[in-house]
Amino acid sequence: MLINKPLAAAIASLLLATGVNAAPRLDTTKVVKREATTPATAGQASAGQRFIVKMTSRSSQGRAALSSSLSSSSRRAGISVGIAATSSSPARPAASAQVLRSMASPGWYVVKTSRKLTASETANFVRELAAEPGVSTVQVDQLYQPLDVGTRAVQPRLVPNDPQYGTMQWNFHDATGGVRAEQAWDKSTGQGVVVAVVDTGVVQNTPDLAANVLPGYDMISDHLVSRRDTDERVAGGWDMGDWVEESYCTQMGAPPHVGRASSWHGTHVSGTIAQQTNNGAGLAGLAHGAKVLPVRVLGSCGGYGSDISDGILWAAGATVEGLPVNPNPAEVINMSLGSSAPQACPQIYQDAINQVNAMGVVVVVAAGNSNADAGTYTMSSCDGVISVGASRVTGGKASYSSWGSRVDLAAPGGGGSVDGDPQGFIFQVINAGATQPTDQFSVGGYTGTSMASPHVAAAAALVQSVAPVPLKWNEMRDLLKRTARPFPAAIPASTPIGVGILDANALVTAATAEPCDPKTEDCTPPAVDLSNKVELRNLTSASGDVTYRFTAVAGKPLTVMTLSGSGNASLYVAAGRVPTSSDFDASSTRATNTETIRIASPKAGTYYIRMTGNFSGLTLVARQ
Structure with missing residues (x-):
């Protein structure tokens, strides 16, 4: 900006x-x-290295058992013994591990080693600790990054006076x-x-x-x-x-x-x-x-x-x-x-x-x-x-x-x-x-x-x-x-x-709408307007049955079709009323997501369109 x-x-x-x-x-x-942008991958630890461990026991013995397991698993992983320098690698001092704290999720603990482990040492330590009795899960405590960034229209009552809102x-x-x-x-x-x-x-x-x-x-x-x-x-x-700073995270x-x-x-x-x-x-x-x-x-x-x-x-x-x-x-x-x-x-x-x-x-x-x-x-x-x-x-x-x-x-x-x-x-x-x-x-x-x-x-x-009751x-x-x-x-x-x-x-x-009583009122959902040759894309049955309407002129063929996406859709069209699977002027119910209805001589007026089925990513268009 x-x-x-x-x-x-x-x-x-x-x-x-x-x-x-x-x-x-x-x-x-x-x-x-x-x-x-896609953030760069950060490293895994500072000074030592952090792991998160889940114990099967949620009592105080879980922490005590984990502390005991850290000693034996460190020994089996080979990190508790120092390694002298060679011509191809630096010396590695002996490492230990301790429980830093319990976590808020029951049974979870943060563990830290006394020094950064090599990739092979990390794999060995995770494997050996996971094999300890009472240990359910072991994983490196990783670093994560922020992710870089038919009705008359009614004028809304609140158009904010914040000076940069409009522009x-x-x-x-x-x-x-x-x-x-x-x-x-x-x-x-x-x-x-x-x-x-x-x-x-x-x-x-x-x-x-x-x-x-x-x-x-x-x-x-x-x-x-x-x-x-x-x-x-x-x-x-x-x-x-x-x-x-430059290379700070190294x-x-x-x-x-x-x-x-x-x-x-x-x-x-x-x-x-x-x-x-x-x-x-x-x-x-x-x-x-x-x-x-x-x-x-x-x-x-x-x-x-x-x-x-x-x-x-x-x-x-x-x-x-x-x-x-x-x-x-x-x-x-x-x-x-x-x-x-x-x-x-x-x-x-x-x-x-x-x-x-x-x-x-x-x-x-x-x-x-x-x-x-x-x-x-x-x-x-x-x-x-x-x-x-x-x-x-x-x-x-x-x-x-x-x-x-x-x-x-x-x-x-x-x-x-x-x-x-x-x-x-x-x-x-x-x-x-x-x-x-x-x-x-x-x-x-x-x-x-x-x-x-x-x-x-x-x-x-x-x-x-x-909402009358907070939503889950x-x-x-x-x-x-x-x-x-x-x-x-x-x-x-x-x-x-x-x-x-x-x-x-x-x-x-929708959250504040009172439940509809079909015995006393029309519970048909409001229709969504379709404009001539303008596609509505990425429709899904997860939104529930939706009714669309198109204002037709007389004497020109009307085509309503679905395309793209996946699943199985059914299409129903009726003049002047909302169609159902049993009351319609025309329908297309092939076992596919591609449906087409053509009305050769439509009347002038409103045609209602309804889609049913199980589908996603669908495109709907009406052409005249």
Whole structure:
């Protein structure tokens, strides 16, 4: 994103004039432009090497048994005896292993060796420890990275007066690529809901956001990652920066690398969720009535899976050893992070997700920026999560977005420079510091599925705020998919990014609708308009039966057809009424997903179209 000086100056004056956090200030010369890239792989450990172990015993004897097992497995793995240097390898001192702490997920522990192990030593140690009695699972405690980014229309009541909303936040209001936020705000702003952002934390006192941020927790337990003085976890959840100097991460096992500035990733994500809105300053947030709970798990070089897992559970209100219970448990958790290479969901993540799902928490994750099958990467490879792909201002797939059957729906992530500035980026207020946070702030334009995911997390907060009964995660996923609007641009069948684009208005409308009583009212779903020769793509039966309507003229043949996708669809058409499988003017019910109906001499007026069956990725078009 390119911020010109007049624009930045305007934002600065507006923020300061309104008294929003007058001490921090916007840097009028800050230039920020960040597009999604595939993050580099980080190393595995600092000083020593960390592992996570699950014991079959959940009692106090589990820890004692593990401590005993570490000694014997270290000896069998050959790491407890030093090895002298040779002409081809340096000397390796004897290594020991100890239990660092219990984890929040029952039965799990963090183990650390006294030095970094070689690849062969690691494999031997994992194998021998896994063979110990009472040991269920052993895996390396890996580092993960943030994922870099017939009715009359009614004018919505809330069109925010935030000065940059209209020009920069297409993702909320654009008719083609946006999420229809303004209409949703008439029904809900997320009031009373807590959304945890498990990320790099939030910069304390960020202008236009601070009033909507609750005190969270910094879960990072390695000072090299946190950039704090000790390995202790601390209250707050404030982003201390995630910058790295050149080759800084090599001490954790990474290859040599260039330096980079702090991303302020969690602050940007949090702004999309709950930036203060309609306050005459800065930008808007989708669930601006909700509160953000920052849970810092990512720092320099990424974040350990053990800290991320504990962060998930602490956010939901579970007990974490050595920490106070979270007084503001989250109903929704956003995770814009993941593995930088293909990886199945680690058991520690799955255990944590299962636990918070059982507590009623909805977990939303970014699909990833690798333009690969999201189901082969963490977090989308985990069960119990809602996976979000990234769309552009055109409503098409962002080039970097990961895809596949595991992606549930898409939300704006930005197309980057291909769509230009500002239409190619998602904007929010971020800190202007290169390393540690300063009192200067700027507007940052980012792209990525990291930017798409918080749209859905915020939409979930809109629902939970007004739903008669809070939705469980699978109920939320199904409602999101059922109310998503069809992609207005072609999505290649080989790279699907869900059933459609988030429609916040349709979502909240459906969540607050009273159940229909067919004995006293017409329960037919509202029809979706079809325009002549305009294709509706990526339709799925997961959305339930949907009725479409087409306004025909007399005397010209009308053709209605389905194509592409997979499965078996049936097509029914009727003039002036909604067809059923037993009441229709024409039908096509071949055992395929390709159906065609041709009406040679249609009447002038409305034709209703209904599809049934089990299908996905389908395209529907009417031509006359």
